[in-house]
Amino acid sequence: MKLILAIVQDKDSNLLSSEFIENDIRATKLSTTGGFLKAGNTTFIIGIEDKRVYEVLDIIKKISHARQQFMTPPVNMDMGGDATMSYPIEVQVGGATVFVLPVDQFEQY
Template sequence: MKLIIAIVQDEDSSKLLSVLMQQGFGVTKLATTGGFLKAGNTTLLLGVDDNRTDEAVSTIESVCKSRKQISAAPSSMAGGISHGEYSSYPIEVTVGGATVFVLTVDQFLKV
């Protein structure tokens, strides 16, 4: 048995959750927050039989596509560091996709 931990952008989570459940996967959803953009994301936990691991990972890959987004990045203004004044400027970042961990499970219990 495998434990799949998939960290996905909130924008993709509802569709992914629906597709995984339609395929018969048991899924636990956790609301989490990303570090870089400080944006909401979702962590999904899936307990999967070894023979269905590739199917689950393929589903995650097909639903969670990466895309470009404009985001504000902090930048200090001239002299702003000494005065504590900051502004931001737009940068293009890649968002979406998924970070997926596949772990071997030695024991699984439902109590």
């Protein structure tokens, strides 16, 4: 048995939850903040048999990996009050930090 702690962006957490349920992986969700950004993120606690660790890691990677996304920033007003054109810019979203921890004992009551 291993304990997996996975920290992902809030925006990926619902899809990741669904994927875990679909694959019969029990995950407990914590609302967390931080890293360098103040942005909200979600930490999943997952208990899993040793032989399924890579299956869990693959799902986390597939759903939550860091990727570039185009985003149109809100319209700017210049000093004279005129709206300037706003062009789409590329931003990074997603990303996951994952720890696999050894477990001495696992119980269900």
